[in-house]
Structure formats: structure tokens, C-alpha cells
Amino acid sequence: MDPARSEWKIRCEFNACCKQVLRNELKDALRERKRRSLHEVSFSDLTPYEEHQLYTVDKYFDNSDQEKCFCAGGLEISAELLAEALRTLPEEKRQAVLLYYFFGMTDVEIAEQMKIPRSTVQYRRTSSFELLKRYLEEHADERDDW
Numbered sequence: 001m002d003p004a005r006s007e008w009k010i011r012c013e014f015n016a017c018c019k020q021v022l023r024n025e026l027k028d029a030l031r032e033r034k035r036r037s038l039h040e041v042s043f044s045d046l047t048p049y050e051e052h053q054l055y056t057v058d059k060y061f062d063n064s065d066q067e068k069c070f071c072a073g074g075l076e077i078s079a080e081l082l083a084e085a086l087r088t089l090p091e092e093k094r095q096a097v098l099l100y101y102f103f104g105m106t107d108v109e110i111a112e113q114m115k116i117p118r119s120t121v122q123y124r125r126t127s128s129f130e131l132l133k134r135y136l137e138e139h140a141d142e143r144d145d146w
Helices: 003-039 048-052 079-088 091-101 107-114 118-139 141-145
Strands: 069-072 075-078
Touching: 075 079, 075 118, 079 091, 079 118, 091 107, 091 118, 107 118
Parallel strands: none
Antiparallel strands: 069 075
16 A cells, blocks of 8 residues: 555544544533533523622621720720720830731741841840730720720
8 A cells, every 4th residue: 555545544534533522522611602601691690689689798897987806805805996006016016016916927027028037036025025915905995085
């Protein structure tokens, strides 16, 4: 058999195979589209009640004029009181606490940024807790006067 003829035959068979694969993929895609169309609904076809079921609204801060508080250790602590307590810390301690707890940095990362030893960062963070605790205990009851 002629090698060119054999190559032509192989090419034709490959083309036929590719066309069959594409036809089967088209059939699958059309079948999938039909299956989905039976289950899908256009937004414009929804009733107001059905449309309302698609979302939810959080009601955490409905009464925004009322300050939200939490209780810890028998004390009622507001966000404003906590912020004021943080403001009373010395700058280097406040920075260590904020970077660690609010920015998720490790002691090593904070130490590199502040150019101090890691143990100093840990000391500043832990000693800040005593200062914060003392401030919150002293001022939590005064909150009612604000």
C-alpha cells in the first residue's frame, strides 16, 4: 500500500473521530442546557415574595443611636470605652497591641518593624493587658453617666 495513501486514510479517520466527538459534545451541551432551563427561573418571572427570599438583611445595627456593648468579667464594655482604654496606653504598647490583635502580625514581624527584640514586643503586649484591665474596671461603671 502507498505510504501517502495510508497517511491520508489515517488523517480521514482522525477527522471523522474529531467530528464525532464534537457532535457528542454538542448533544451533551444541548441536553444540559435543556435540563437547566427546566430548573432555572428568570428574575423577572419571580413574584415579590419569591424575590424577597433570595436575600437577607442583617439587623445588628438597626438602632444605631444605641451604642452596642458586651459584658466581660461582670463589666459592661462599649466600643467607645475600649477605644478610650487603648488611647491611654503608652504609644509603644498601644502599637504592639494594635499590630498583634488588629493587624494579625506575629511578635517577630512586629519586632522587625519596630526594630526591637521579640521579647520586648511580648512584654509590651502582656503588660498592656494589666493596664487595660485596670482602666476598664475603673471606668466601666461610669459608662452610665456618659
